[in-house]
Amino acid sequence: xxxxxxxxxxxxxxxxxxxxxxxxxxxxxxxxxxxxxxxxxxxxxxxxxxxxxxxxxxxxxxxxxxxxxxxxxxxxxxxxxxxxxxxxxxxxxxxxxxxxxxxxxxxxxxxxxxxxxxxxxxxxxxxxxxxxxxxxxxxxxxxxxxxxxxxxxxxxxxxxxxxxxxxxxxxxxxxxxxxxxxxxxxxxxxxxxxxxxxxxxxxxxxxxxxxxxxxxxxxxxxxxxxxxxxxxxxxxxxxxxxxxxxxxxxxxxxxxxxxxxxxxxxxxxxxxxxxxxxxxxxxxxxxxxxxxxxxxxxxxxxxxxxxxxxxxxxxxxxxxxxxxxxxxxxxxxxxxxxxxxxxxxxxxxxxxxxxxxxxxxxxxxxxxxxxxxxxxxxxxxxxxxxxxxxxxxxxxxxxxxxxxxxxxxxxxxxxxxxxxxxxxxxxxxxxxxxxxxxxxxxxxxxxxxxxxxxxxxxxxxxxxxxxxxxxxxxxxxxxxxxxxxxxxxxxxxxxxxxxxxxxxxxxxxxxxxxxxxxxxxxxxxxxxxxxxxxxxxxxxxxxxxxxxxxxxxxxxxxxxxxxxxxxxxxxxxxxxxxxxxxxxxxxxxxxxxxxxxxxxxxxxxxxxxxxxxxxxxxxxxxxxxxxxxxxxxxxxxxxxxxxxxxxxxxxxxxxxxxxxxxxxxxxxxxxxxxxxxxxxxxxxxxxxxxxxxxxxxxxxxxxxxxxxxxxxxxxxxxxxxxxxxxxxxxxxxxxxxxxxxxxxxxxxxxxxxxxxxxxxxxxxxxxxxxxx
Ligand SMILES: *[C@@H]1O[C@H](CO)[C@@H](O)[C@H](O)[C@H]1NC(C)=O
Ligand SMILES: *[C@@H]1O[C@H](CO)[C@@H](O)[C@H](O)[C@H]1NC(C)=O
Ligand SMILES: *[C@@H]1O[C@H](CO)[C@@H](O)[C@H](O)[C@H]1NC(C)=O
Ligand SMILES: *[C@@H]1O[C@H](CO)[C@@H](O)[C@H](O)[C@H]1NC(C)=O
Ligand SMILES: *[C@@H]1O[C@H](CO)[C@@H](O)[C@H](O)[C@H]1NC(C)=O
Ligand SMILES: *[C@@H]1O[C@H](CO)[C@@H](O)[C@H](O)[C@H]1NC(C)=O
Ligand SMILES: *[C@@H]1O[C@H](CO)[C@@H](O)[C@H](O)[C@H]1NC(C)=O
Ligand SMILES: *[C@@H]1O[C@H](CO)[C@@H](O)[C@H](O)[C@H]1NC(C)=O
Ligand SMILES: *[C@@H]1O[C@H](CO)[C@@H](O)[C@H](O)[C@H]1NC(C)=O
Ligand SMILES: *[C@@H]1O[C@H](CO)[C@@H](O)[C@H](O)[C@H]1NC(C)=O
Ligand SMILES: *[C@@H]1O[C@H](CO)[C@@H](O)[C@H](O)[C@H]1NC(C)=O
Ligand SMILES: *[C@@H]1O[C@H](CO)[C@@H](O)[C@H](O)[C@H]1NC(C)=O
Numbered sequence: 001x002x003x004x005x006x007x008x009x010x011x012x013x014x015x016x017x018x019x020x021x022x023x024x025x026x027x028x029x030x031x032x033x034x035x036x037x038x039x040x041x042x043x044x045x046x047x048x049x050x051x052x053x054x055x056x057x058x059x060x061x062x063x064x065x066x067x068x069x070x071x072x073x074x075x076x077x078x079x080x081x082x083x084x085x086x087x088x089x090x091x092x093x094x095x096x097x098x099x100x101x102x103x104x105x106x107x108x109x110x111x112x113x114x115x116x117x118x119x120x121x122x123x124x125x126x127x128x129x130x131x132x133x134x135x136x137x138x139x140x141x142x143x144x145x146x147x148x149x150x151x152x153x154x155x156x157x158x159x160x161x162x163x164x165x166x167x168x169x170x171x172x173x174x175x176x177x178x179x180x181x182x183x184x185x186x187x188x189x190x191x192x193x194x195x196x197x198x199x200x201x202x203x204x205x206x207x208x209x210x211x212x213x214x215x216x217x218x219x220x221x222x223x224x225x226x227x228x229x230x231x232x233x234x235x236x237x238x239x240x241x242x243x244x245x246x247x248x249x250x251x252x253x254x255x256x257x258x259x260x261x262x263x264x265x266x267x268x269x270x271x272x273x274x275x276x277x278x279x280x281x282x283x284x285x286x287x288x289x290x291x292x293x294x295x296x297x298x299x300x301x302x303x304x305x306x307x308x309x310x311x312x313x314x315x316x317x318x319x320x321x322x323x324x325x326x327x328x329x330x331x332x333x334x335x336x337x338x339x340x341x342x343x344x345x346x347x348x349x350x351x352x353x354x355x356x357x358x359x360x361x362x363x364x365x366x367x368x369x370x371x372x373x374x375x376x377x378x379x380x381x382x383x384x385x386x387x388x389x390x391x392x393x394x395x396x397x398x399x400x401x402x403x404x405x406x407x408x409x410x411x412x413x414x415x416x417x418x419x420x421x422x423x424x425x426x427x428x429x430x431x432x433x434x435x436x437x438x439x440x441x442x443x444x445x446x447x448x449x450x451x452x453x454x455x456x457x458x459x460x461x462x463x464x465x466x467x468x469x470x471x472x473x474x475x476x477x478x479x480x481x482x483x484x485x486x487x488x489x490x491x492x493x494x495x496x497x498x499x500x501x502x503x504x505x506x507x508x509x510x511x512x513x514x515x516x517x518x519x520x521x522x523x524x525x526x527x528x529x530x531x532x533x534x535x536x537x538x539x540x541x542x543x544x545x546x547x548x549x550x551x552x553x554x555x556x557x558x559x560x561x562x563x564x565x566x567x568x569x570x571x572x573x574x575x576x577x578x579x580x581x582x583x584x585x586x587x588x589x590x591x592x593x594x595x596x597x598x599x600x601x602x603x604x605x606x607x608x609x610x611x612x613x614x615x616x617x618x619x620x621x622x623x624x625x626x627x628x629x630x631x632x633x634x635x636x637x638x639x640x641x642x643x644x645x646x647x648x649x650x651x652x653x654x655x656x657x658x659x660x661x662x663x664x665x666x667x668x669x670x671x672x673x674x675x676x677x678x679x680x681x682x683x684x685x686x687x688x689x690x691x692x693x694x695x696x697x698x699x700x701x702x703x704x705x706x707x708x709x710x711x712x713x714x715x716x717x718x719x720x721x722x723x724x725x726x727x728x729x730x731x732x733x734x735x736x737x738x739x740x741x742x743x744x745x746x747x748x749x750x751x752x753x754x755x756x757x758x759x760x761x762x763x764x765x766x767x768x769x770x771x772x
Contacts, residue, residue: 052086231255259284297321328352366390431456461561473572489542549630650674
């Protein structure tokens with residue numbers, strides 16, 4: 001059903017007109033109610049299943065003013081409609097302009113699509129309009145909304161130029177947020193005449209060209225992640241600069257950065273990350289006494305940090321990453337005593353970790369020195385950092401062993417030492433780290449076994465020891481990791497500011513969460529530049545972000561972990577105790593020398609991914625594997641499994657990668673129907689005893705292809721659903737028609753009644769007048 005079909009026929013307008021002419025204000029209020037009931041019908045027709053609070057708008061109420069989401073003024077005229085987070089799909093209701101008193105409209109966080117109808121452009125009383133977090137597309141034309149104070153279009157699919165809207169609707173505009181769309185073109189001259197504009201967010205679009213010269217009253221300007229370029233002149237920051245937040249990151253600005261930034265004395269956050277700025281870091285930044293966050297990374301600034309910056313006495317976040325600076329870490333970094341986060345990854349530093357005294361910064365909780373050229377032993381002094389929680393020394397040339405003193409880093413939550421040349425064994429003292437959530441020691445040369453003490457790491461949800469030379473048995477104690485991360489999560493909830501204070505860059509999540517695997521690939525859908533930080537915070541605070549499998553195949557949200565031990569020399573059996581690791585979604589033990597049976601306890605897990613490929617496992621594949629209802633990737637290839645393929649495998653309806661190749665003793669018949677039938681022979685290579693042929697053909701030929709397999713349950717109801725939809729739509733149509741006739745009649749009757757009433761009142765008034 002298209003938008004137009006739900007419109008108002010001329011007779012309604014006629015009635016409305018009649019009412020307005022006859023009775024003025026009071027009747028307009030009644031019209032508001034009718035319009036809202038139309039809106040409700042419209043929404044219900046588009047959203048027959050999941051509905052929002054509007055479903056409770058009750059047609060028997062004489063006034064809509066107490067309906068959820070509705071605001072009225074003293075004259076009972078509707079001034080506000082709030083339909084945020086109301087499960088709405090479909091296009092925007094095409095008759096909002098009939099609510100002539102409407103000043104506030106919030107449709108944010110739904111799945112509203114299509115272009116903005118011309119109707120909305122006629123709602124000229126609108127002051128606040130939010131369409132954020134929908135999938136609205138097309139060009140923007142709201143040039144008629146000249147009373148707008150707040151416009152929020154964040155995170156939609158708008159495209160094209162914005163020039164026809166700005167400065168046309170600038171006169172009263174205070175806050176404009178159009179970030180995360182596909183707007184393009186330049187914005188030259190668009191905002192110069194916006195006298196009241198304080199917040200402007202153009203981030204994450206395709207804008208190019210130059211930004212204007214004066215920022216005037218702006219308190220927040222974010223243009224991150226566009227194609228803006230050019231140099232900023234000294235006059236950019238005038239003496240009355242009111243900026244509190246300036247984010248120019250990820251554009252192509254070049255030249256020196258003007259020292260007149262000193263004029264912006266209220267600035268708390270300055271983000272220049274990812275441009276082509278050159279020359280000296282302006283010493284004028286030092287007079288910004290409110291500055292908390294300074295990101296200069298990924299530019300071409302001179303390596304010298306001016307002493308004046310030490311005057312920023314509130315600085316907590318400093319990022320000077322990706323500059324290819326060589327030599328030692330300059331000692332000035334060790335003198336920013338207020339720093340909580342220091343980010344120096346992606347330079348070419350070779351030393352100075354200790355001499356710069358950055359490890360002694362009293363409040364430092366996160367330090368990122370990855371992707372440099374440090375070598376030699378890990379500095380033992382890291383273990384005495386008083387408040388460190390997040391320590392990232394990955395991608396360097398550190399060698400020698402991990403000092404046992406790490407056991408003293410009681411507050412550590414994330415330790416990433418991957419991609420170095422560390423040798424020796426994992427210290428027993430690791431078991432002391434009960435706050436540790438992440439431990440990534442992958443891609444080193446570590447030897448020896450996993451100490452059983454690791455089982456004392458009760459918060460450890462994400463353990464990656466892949467590609468080392470670890471050996472020995474996997475200790476049964478490993479099943480105790482992550483058994484209770486709640487104390488750490490709770491401590492993080494109590495902290496005000498945690499990991500990335502203002503605009504951290506979020507690539508790290510892809511690194512620490514294997515984003516290409518099902519339980520973790522929410523990262524792709526959830527993580528926009530905007531949401532990244534909150535997602536991180538939520539994760540570190542233990543709020544449910546991952547889909548978690550309950551064995552009935554329903555997904556809930558929770559926190560789920562992984563165990564990644566691939567590419568080592570582990571031998572012996574897989575400990576049956578691992579069946580207790582209920583909060584882990586991914587177990588990768590591939591590329592080791594594990595032997596014995598795959599324990600049946602594996603069926604007690606709630607896995608999405610199990611890879612035990614390239615080991616020496618033998619015996620039958622346990623039937624219980626069929627209990628892993630959510631399993632999406634199962635790789636048992638390159639082992640010595642024997643016996644029949646368990647028929648329970650065929651019930652794994654979510655499986656989309658399956659490999660039992662090169663298990664020469666494995667036998668059985670590949671079923672003709674069910675999930676396993678959807679996999680071709682590549683899944684069974686080198687399994688000569690597996691009968692891949694349909695029972696009817698009986699011989700060695702692969703003649704006719706097998707009948708198309710039934711798809712998993714979630715795809716199966718196509719045709720039936722089509723029919724159901726038709727009847728639902730028919731029902732809706734009938735209901736609408738009836739409701740419509742009802743409304744017209746009611747309106748007519750009311751119109752008549754009110755006219756009578758009014759006539760009577762006038763008569764009475766006349767009589768009274770006479771009486772006077
Ligand atoms: C949206 O739909 C879901 C599922 O039916 C429901 O739980 C939720 O309460 C709805 N949201 C609102 C605002 O009604
Ligand atoms: C609407 O209001 C009437 C009268 O107040 C009440 O009887 C009826 O149950 C309400 N309907 C709904 C769906 O709440
Ligand atoms: C858009 O920006 C304004 C001003 O910075 C902010 O208040 C608002 O929350 C932003 N909108 C979204 C959806 O983030
Ligand atoms: C900006 O775009 C407009 C319209 O596309 C164009 O006429 C104008 O020349 C552009 N201005 C600059 C400075 O590029
Ligand atoms: C950035 O600007 C330089 C010139 O200043 C230009 O050569 C380069 O192509 C631009 N890069 C992008 C991505 O626009
Ligand atoms: C402040 O702005 C004025 C005008 O642009 C400029 O002349 C002056 O140098 C600036 N002040 C500082 C401290 O940069
Ligand atoms: C920084 O502070 C010192 C005193 O601590 C002062 O002498 C110096 O002028 C200040 N520099 C700037 C640029 O404000
Ligand atoms: C383990 O922690 C305890 C208490 O926090 C501490 O006393 C002990 O020294 C630590 N052990 C090591 C090896 O660091
Ligand atoms: C730590 O692990 C060892 C070996 O598994 C165990 O004996 C000890 O009781 C554990 N300590 C704590 C505090 O859990
Ligand atoms: C799984 O996590 C929940 C919530 O953090 C916790 O209560 C439960 O004990 C954990 N279960 C296991 C087996 O670790
Ligand atoms: C730490 O460094 C890595 C580069 O190795 C980078 O990808 C990541 O974003 C950094 N993390 C933070 C929080 O700065
Ligand atoms: C399982 O591990 C093997 C060996 O490390 C690897 O080649 C294979 O790609 C993995 N399987 C899947 C499905 O990821």
